[in-house]
Amino acid sequence: MNKSDLINRTAETAGIPKTNAKQVVDAVLSSIGETLAGGDKVSLKGFGTFQTRERASRKARNLHTSEIITLPAKRVPVFKPGSPVKNKVAAGNPAEDFAALSTEQETGSISTAVNKPAPSSRQPKVIAVTSGKGGTGKTNFVINSAIALAQRGLRVYVIDADLGTANVDVLLGLHCKKTINTLVEDRDMDLLDIIVEGPEGIKIIPGGSGLQSLAELSTEELGRIINMLRPLEELADVILIDTGSGISRNVVDFAVAADEVVVVITPEPSSISDAYAIIKVLSAREIKPVINMVINLVENYTEARQVASKMIDVAERFLNMHPRPIGHIVKDDNLVRSVKQFKPLVLYNPLAPASRCINAIAEILIPIPDKMPETAENDSDFLGKLKTLFSRSAG
Numbered sequence: 001m002n003k004s005d006l007i008n009r010t011a012e013t014a015g016i017p018k019t020n021a022k023q024v025v026d027a028v029l030s031s032i033g034e035t036l037a038g039g040d041k042v043s044l045k046g047f048g049t050f051q052t053r054e055r056a057s058r059k060a061r062n063l064h065t066s067e068i069i070t071l072p073a074k075r076v077p078v079f080k081p082g083s084p085v086k087n088k089v090a091a092g093n094p095a096e097d098f099a100a101l102s103t104e105q106e107t108g109s110i111s112t113a114v115n116k117p118a119p120s121s122r123q124p125k126v127i128a129v130t131s132g133k134g135g136t137g138k139t140n141f142v143i144n145s146a147i148a149l150a151q152r153g154l155r156v157y158v159i160d161a162d163l164g165t166a167n168v169d170v171l172l173g174l175h176c177k178k179t180i181n182t183l184v185e186d187r188d189m190d191l192l193d194i195i196v197e198g199p200e201g202i203k204i205i206p207g208g209s210g211l212q213s214l215a216e217l218s219t220e221e222l223g224r225i226i227n228m229l230r231p232l233e234e235l236a237d238v239i240l241i242d243t244g245s246g247i248s249r250n251v252v253d254f255a256v257a258a259d260e261v262v263v264v265i266t267p268e269p270s271s272i273s274d275a276y277a278i279i280k281v282l283s284a285r286e287i288k289p290v291i292n293m294v295i296n297l298v299e300n301y302t303e304a305r306q307v308a309s310k311m312i313d314v315a316e317r318f319l320n321m322h323p324r325p326i327g328h329i330v331k332d333d334n335l336v337r338s339v340k341q342f343k344p345l346v347l348y349n350p351l352a353p354a355s356r357c358i359n360a361i362a363e364i365l366i367p368i369p370d371k372m373p374e375t376a377e378n379d380s381d382f383l384g385k386l387k388t389l390f391s392r393s394a395g
């Protein structure tokens with residue numbers, strides 16, 4: 001990213017004209033300059049180097065009066081744009097560096113990796129979380145990132161659509177009797193009757209076990225359920241869907257209908273090949289969602305990068321897909337303990353290593369300037385898309 005990228009990004013996220021964004025960027029650059037002593041340098045990876053230069057006092061002409069004046073010696077900020085981020089290990093935020101890994105080939109810029117295109121309409125951002133195989137940490141990721149986003153002031157809804165082994169409520173110690181199943185069985189039941197509130201005000205739509213796939217329902221039943229989800233468009237800023245694992249119709253339909261998919265991968269070879277399988281299924285669909293990857297259960301960032309690189313490599317080579325790594329979660333006993341106590345990790349131990357990782361990922365998923373996320377028109381109508389998908393599959 002260089003100065004003009006930063007100006008564009010500032011204009012986009014703040015919704016201001018570029019000329020104003022340029023003034024903001026110039027002000028920021030000169031205040032950075034003021035904090036540097038002459039000769040000191042600050043380099044921002046992929047952006048450039050800030051430095052100050054001593055300028056000796058000199059004579060000049062006042063343009064209005066033509067009078068010769070003396071300009072005093074001063075320090076002036078100097079900015080040298082950097083080249084676009086390359087495949088190097090970052091010194092800065094691993095999550096952003098991670099994101100840069102997959103997007104440099106497309107854009108050569110970090111900015112598009114962490115921000116959606118210019119917003120145009122206010123719709124909840126819908127994120128489906130999935131994995132090739134079970135036990136990769138999806139549900140814990142969903143719950144903890146939901147709480148992390150709620151702590152940033154967003155209205156977060158979690159749909160437990162893992163209809164095989166729905167357990168969002170169980171992990172929160174909620175044990176809900178009314179679930180999506182109840183909605184299917186009891187025609188008098190309304191969505192609002194089954195929503196329960198979790199920690200930090202997150203709202204849970206509990207999944208019922210036993211239903212293998214929403215696509216098994218009749219068109220009429222599906223229509224009814226989907227219409228019931230419609231109020232969420234007004235109520236939510238973010239909808240996180242725990243879709244379960246595998247390439248069942250249910251998982252894939254939710255993933256395709258969402259704005260973005262997060263595939264949770266672990267370094268185990270079987271997890272990587274199963275994740276590849278799900279990316280392959282998504283790549284064959286007419287509507288291709290944005291695919292993000294979270295690498296869970298790693299020893300450290302370096303291990304995560306290796307897994308991410310491998311995944312990107314095969315997805316690009318064989319599927320022409322560009323999965324975007326958005327962060328890693330370290331293997332952390334705190335998480336295991338938090339599960340045993342039915343308390344989400346980010347509340348059980350906010351400073352635990354895995355909590356920090358999850359917070360960094362939440363920040364990448366929805367950056368702070370996007371506090372009220374607005375999605376582009378063409379990918380905003382999640383419920384509409386779901387309806388189309390289901391009517392196609394059930395019809």
Ligand SMILES: Nc1ncnc2c1ncn2[C@@H]1O[C@H](COP(=O)(O)OP(=O)(O)O)[C@@H](O)[C@H]1O
Pocket residue numbers: 131133134135136137138139140141296297329330331332333335336339354
């Ligand atoms: N980062 C982690 N560190 C340690 N253990 C983890 C981590 N992520 C997941 N686990 C373990 O994996 C188990 C399954 O996690 P879960 O979120 O239920 O997976 P999924 O929903 O993909 O089946 C957790 O109960 C925990 O024991």
Ligand SMILES: [Mg+2]
Pocket residue numbers: 138139140162165167242244
């Ligand atoms: Mg789960």
